[in-house]
Amino acid sequence: MxxxxxxxxxxxxxxxxxxxxxxxxxxxxxxxxxxxxxxxxxxxxxxxxxxxxxxxxxxxxxxxxxxxxxxxxxxxxxxxxxxxxxxxxxxxxxxxxxxxxxxxxxxxxxxxxxxxxxxxxxxxxxxxxxxxxxxxxxxxxxxxxxxxxxxxxxxxxxxxxxxxxxxxxxxxxxxxxxxxxxxxPETAVTIAVSGLNDAEAAEAMAAALAMSVEVSGAAHLPESVIARFAGGSLKCGPATVLRLEGLIPSVEVRTGRLVAEMGRRGTVSVLDGDVSAGLWRDIRDVTPFADGSMKPVWRVSVAPSAGHQLVAALRLKTGVDAFYDWQGGLVWLRMESDPEAGLIRQYIKALGGGHATLVRADAATRASVAVFExxxxxxxxxxxxxxxxxxxxxxxxxxxxxxxx
Known part of the structure; x- marks a missing residue:
């Protein structure tokens, strides 16, 4: 045009x-x-x-x-x-x-x-x-x-x-x-818990959100994608990341409480400054899948307890990479080739409902697949x-x- x-x-x-x-x-x-x-x-x-x-x-x-x-x-x-x-x-x-x-x-x-x-x-x-x-x-x-x-x-x-x-x-x-x-917010820090698998991470994020520490971000980054976040500043292995924001004295107190709770589940580290900000920017912009390809990318919204179950079921059937935001309730999926729209929506329905949006695909695929739920x-x-x-x-x-x- x-x-x-x-x-x-x-x-x-x-x-x-x-x-x-x-x-x-x-x-x-x-x-x-x-x-x-x-x-x-x-x-x-x-x-x-x-x-x-x-x-x-x-x-x-x-x-x-x-x-x-x-x-x-x-x-x-x-x-x-x-x-x-x-x-x-x-x-x-x-x-x-x-x-x-x-x-x-x-x-x-x-x-x-x-x-x-x-x-x-x-x-x-x-x-x-x-x-x-x-x-x-x-x-x-x-x-x-x-x-x-x-x-x-x-x-x-x-x-x-x-x-x-x-x-x-x-x-x-x-x-x-x-x-x-x-x-x-005056300050922001990220508590990173290393070594949890997807199911353990879902439980940890639910526990963190249930605490009165005002978590403003909760995501899980499996080992397959971890190196592509925050310029590779995170350690190898999966990481479950929780963000706290607010006034400095309040964040310090809440950080102590959250570190103590998460320390029972895995190795904990605290990120702040540019590293913390860059990490959440990468999560926001789905940086791991911004690879210059047109491999289909889905944005899937399900119950936080169902996200890891969806990914596990898909991995038995097709090639898929994934990470989780919104306490596990938002799942970003990158497919290897076919978007597998029918399979994804079948599993979502079986897990209690939700919706899937095909965010990236070539024009021919977007014309032939229901992009929105x-x-x-x-x-x-x-x-x-x-x-x-x-x-x-x-x-x-x-x-x-x-x-x-």
Missing amino acids: SALDIQYPESEEAIARIVVEAGKANRPIEVRGGGTRLDLGRPVQSASVLSVAKLSGITNYDPSELVMAARAGTPLAEIEAALAENNQMLTFEPMDHRPLLGAVGEPTIGGVFAGNVSGPRRISAGAARDNLLGVRFVNGSGEIVKSGGRVMKNVTGLDLVKLMAGSWGTLGVLSEVIFKVLPR PQPKPLEALARRIKDQFDPAGVLNPGRMTAGM
């Missing part, structure tokens, strides 16, 4: 005109932010591209209120820089998909919320959608909608803010987002009705999440 096929509106009104014209001409639009997640989801069959990259800038930020508003095309780096100046942060630490997908460009704040992109701190701070307070967007009819204001016909009672988070541009073109921010028939029908209300002409990112929608 040439640059002439990409439109860069600089206002909501310009977005609305483009969407209305596309509907009249029955010409599907691919909605973009910074273009860093174009290869996540099913390939969009579009006639043109609408990029919000020029709809940029922080529109309201009073650090004392712990709330920021920004246009959707604002680079994430600009948001984080403004927050850092005031010693604040996005608590849900959104993943940077560029290394894993081999993408270029700049992630935008609109793209973060459109994909509900959340990192390791989700277990304590919630997902991106839990931190989203308000939205403005243009729906598929070219109407400018503000959360809490205009109520769309036949969707009364729907939480538009939560609905837009994770909709991947299929319901509307985000133009502005309002979200919570929080103070940056298939919904039960009643939920699928509801999703279709919502899509029809928000985008009656079906012009916004058609097919990105589900074939035919």
Whole structure:
């Protein structure tokens, strides 16, 4: 697609005109932010591209209120820089998909919320959608909608803010987002427990989360991937890592309690400073699987006690590498060749349920496999009705999440 096929509106009104014209001409639009997640989801069959990259800038930020508003095309780096100046942060630490997908460009704040992109701190701070307070967007009819204001016909009672988070541009073109921010912790340390197998690690993480020490990150890194974290600074062998954050005196006390408990389970070391920060950045960005290949990578969400069981079952049937975040409830899987979508989802169902998203694969695979978790028939029908209300002409990112929608 040439640059002439990409439109860069600089206002909501310009977005609305483009969407209305596309509907009249029955010409599907691919909605973009910074273009860093174009290869996540099913390939969009579009006639043109609408990029919000020029709809940029922080529109309201009073650090004392712990709330920021920004246009959707604002680079994430600009948001984080403004927050850092005031010693604040996005608590849900959104993943940077560029290394894993081999993408270029700049992630935008609109793209973060459109994909509900959340990192390791989700277990304590919630997902991106839990931190989203308000939205403005243009729906598929070219109407400018503000959360809490205009109520769309036949969707009364729907939480538009939560609905837009994770909709991947299929319901509307985000133009502005309002979200919570929080103070940056004074310090952070990581307690690393060496030598636990996957099942033992699941028990250790559950025990740590049950303690009153406020764990903000809990992950397990098997031996097969350990060398690829934090520049190889961790010792050989599997490591179970637990993060504590906050005021220095509080962290010191909580570290002592957690080290004493985890010391009964394995050899314990304490990481701080750049090593600790780099480790959680690698976990967030799935650095071990950012290998330049197109080997399929899955993001699987299951009960924390079921993650290691899923991996063990898969290893009996196919080649797979894995590590665990969110106390074991988020499993990152890299397959050797075939994505094995049917097998993975069969095992997830047998283990009590969950969902699997194919984050990385070539275009042909993403076109032939259900990239996002298939919904039960009643939920699928509801999703279709919502899509029809928000985008009656079906012009916004058609097919990105589900074939035919």
